[in-house]
Amino acid sequence: MGFPSRNPNSKSVTHADTMRGPAGQAELLLGRYRLGRRLGAGGFGTVWLAQDERLNRPVALKRIPLDDGDPERAEREAQAAARLSHPGIVTLYETGSDEEACYLVSEFVRGATFGELLAEGALSDRDIVVIGASLCEALAHAHARGVIHRDVKPGNIMVSDQAASGTPAAKICDFGIARIVGGEALTRTGDVVGTLAYMAPEQAEGKRITGAADVYALGLVLYEALSxxxxxxxxxxxxxxxxxxxxxxxxxxxxxxxxxGLCAAIDAAVAVRPQERSNLSRLRAALVAVRDEVDDEPGIVEGSPVDELSTRWTAVQRRYRDPGESGWLRRAREGLTRAGAADYAAVQEDEPEWIPGAPPARHAPAPADAVPVAAPGRRMLGRAFAAGSAAALAGTALHSLADAPPVTPAAGAAVTAGLVVLLPRLGWLLAAWAIEVWLLASGFTGTAVVLAVGLIPVPLALPLAGTLWSVPGGGPALGALGLAGAFPAFAGQAATATRRAALGALGLLWLELAELLTGDRLLAGPPDGGRPRVRWEESAGAAFDHAIVPMFTSGLLAVAALWALAAVLLPWVVRGRSAALDLAAAAAWSIALAVATEATLDGVSGAGGGLDARGLLASAVVGAVAAVGLRAARRAARPSDPRLP
Known part of the structure; x- marks a missing residue:
């Protein structure tokens, strides 16, 4: 129903007068709604909790006074809400008006707003991901019916505390400034409505908007919630x-x-240009895909103190084009982007339809900035790397740890590779267990104990990263080439700080264990007090006294903490934006690491001397090149980043 214009002869009535009748009882509005407490207020009316006495149910009643309200805006909200019927959108029950105000009566959601829960630290990363996925569905439903919300923000998202299983985790409310596609414009060209801090750039400029404006706002809401x-x-x-x-x-x-994948999807949703923005289908797919990978512990996420500097630096980078990225290199990167988009489209072919009545996501046109969540090609590449690394370690162990192995090193490596390709974590554990059993059965109990010191911490420190479990073996491998100090550059390529720290420390641990097992000088040599392997390889007690205890008491493992820290800091040093800047930063990082490693080795007891000059220089050079090269390779392999210059 429509809303009348304000009656100029009507008496102005205060808020308090409308809330209470002459006898002090809460006033009955529209003949059936008894007002209760106020739920909230803003620039477009006040929302009250009311009781529907006819149906005996609580409702949310928005009151828009005609003195300073906007009847046309209220009518537009009613028209927009009337088009929608989705469990993720607050249901509009009724509209009405009298001489004093317009009223919108809607579903009452028991709970709190998304913004309130974030401020309280009541939501975990997993909660945010689940809520974001349900909001994608609700907005897709609205867009399919020609309604663009235009004011998606934490305060307009209600999170129910009584949601049943299978129901949406959150509901979108307040379609007060929604635009109905094809309808008369709510504002004149150039007018701006909405909440500035969550407004899409094209909306802030008063330009024509599409559903991409809601994608941007939702992406920014999730960005804020997670960061x-x-x-x-x-x-x-x-x-x-x-x-x-x-x-x-x-x-x-x-x-x-x-x-x-989650970060890439949200980054694509908040692209500045609407044509480069992701869509709700792809954003939802990314959120659903990582539901079980993100943390489920509630808490408040503190923003970085350098956010302002980072924002300004990013704006500078946006206007900067790396002069080295031109010609064939630029075309190669664009080709990788298109290949990634095609790979993502192939993944979507297996996804079920998720919006009732709407076409499946796979029928939507795939933009060039599609962001694959877990492209099969990249996943298999990771497994292949893990299989190759584990096979090399298994073959080396069978060849050098004891005589007369049960299978040839080549056969053991092949079996290990097959197991790890199929089941990265279980395959790695089975291979490690088999080698330990073989050593024990062969009487090399001491060797089995020393090897276990290196194997056991790996799945504990990297529980969900099975494809990385063999990476610490790169420490001894580089040490055999006189390049042990370059290992943190490889450990620093892991996705999270905890994994980078774990790999850096485990690489040094495996390096020291390899020195004990081989007697070779890979970094600083076996620890002072350690005995040759022949003295303890058949006795667990002797191995503990003459190998493990000297390694932990010599101070050599102090380098593990240094390598862990260096690996953690590397992504902040090499940012992947400018080849010249990255090379200079990587060189400084690598030289500082080599000098600090040598100083630590010289300062600990029983280190047996530091790195020689050749090893120091070679490690620094290889570390710097690896840091820059691997970062560039990761950036080039990333299927999409619409904001790359």
Whole structure:
């Protein structure tokens, strides 16, 4: 029903007068709604909890006074909400008006807003991911029916505390400034409505908007929820207005513990240009795919103290084109992007339809910035790397740890590779267990104990990263080439800080164990007090006294902490934006690491001397080149990043 224009002869009535009748009883509005407590207020009316006395149920009643309200805006909200019927959207029950106000009566959601729960630290990363997926469905339903919300923000998202199993985790409310596609414009061309801190750039500029504006706002809501900061929100309205349309720092920079696919999907949703933005189908697919990979522990995510600097630096980078990325190199990167988009489209062929009444996601046109969540090609490449690494370690162990192995080293390596390709973690554990059993059965108990010191910490430190379990073997491998100090550059390529730290420390541990087992000098040589392997390989007690205890008491493992720290810091040093800057930063990082490693080895007891000059220089050079080269390779292999210059 329509809303009448304000009656100029009607008496102005205060809020308090409308809430209470002459006898002090809560007033009955529209003949059936008894007002209760106020739920919230804003620039577009006040929302009250009311009791529907006819149906005996609680409702949310929005009251828009005609004195300072906007009847046309209220009518448009009613028209927009009337088109929608989705469990993820607050249901509009009834509209009405009297001489004093317009009223919108809707479903009452028991719970709190998304923003309130974030401020309280009540949501985990997994909660945010689940809520985001349900919001994608709700907005897709609205877009399919020609309704663009235009004001998606944490305060307009209700999270129910009584949601039943199978129901949406959250509901979108307040379609007060929604635009109905094909209908009369709510505002004149050039007018701007919405919440500035969550507004898409094209909406802030008063341009024609599409559903991409809602994608941007939802992406920014999720970005803020996961990173703890909204880079657009400034100290005041003017400051916020200046930041609208600036490029956001990659979410992965602020939360390196999140899955890369999730960060890439949200980054694509907040692309500045709407034509480069992802869509709701792809954003939802990314959220659903990582549900079980993200943390389920509630808490408040603190924003980085350098967010402002990062935002400004990203804006500078946006205008900068690396002069080295031109010609064939630029065409190669664009080719990788298109290949990644095609790979993603192939993955979507197996996805079920998820919006009732809407076409399946696979029928939507795939833009060039499609972001694959877990492309099969990349997944198999990771397994192949893990299989090759584990096979090399198994073959080496069978060849050198004891005489008369049960199978030839080549056969053992092949079996290990097959197991790890099929089941990375279980295959690795089975191979390690088989080698330990073989050593024990052969009477080499001491060797089995020393080897177990290196094997046991790996699955404990990297529980969900089975494809990385053999990477610490790179420490001894580089040590055999006189390049042990370059290992942290490889450990620093892991996706999260905890994995980088674990790999850095485990690489040094395996290096020291290899020195004990072989007697060779791979970095600093066997620890002072350690005995040759022939003295303890058949006795667990002797191995403990003459190998393990000297290694832990000599101070050599102090280098493990240094390598762990270096690996953690590497992604902040080599950013992958400029080849010249990255090479200079990597060189400084690598030289500092080599010098610190030598100083630590010289300072600990029984280190047996530091690195020689040749080893120091070679490790620094290889480490710097590896840091830059591997970062560039990861960037080139990334299927999509619409904000790359």
């Amino acid at each position: 703890g900061v909204n880079p657009i929100r400034g100290a005041g309205p003017a400051d916020t207005a200046r930041k609208v349309g600036t490029q956001l720092p990659d979410l992965g920079r602020l939360r390196r513990d999140l899955p890369p």
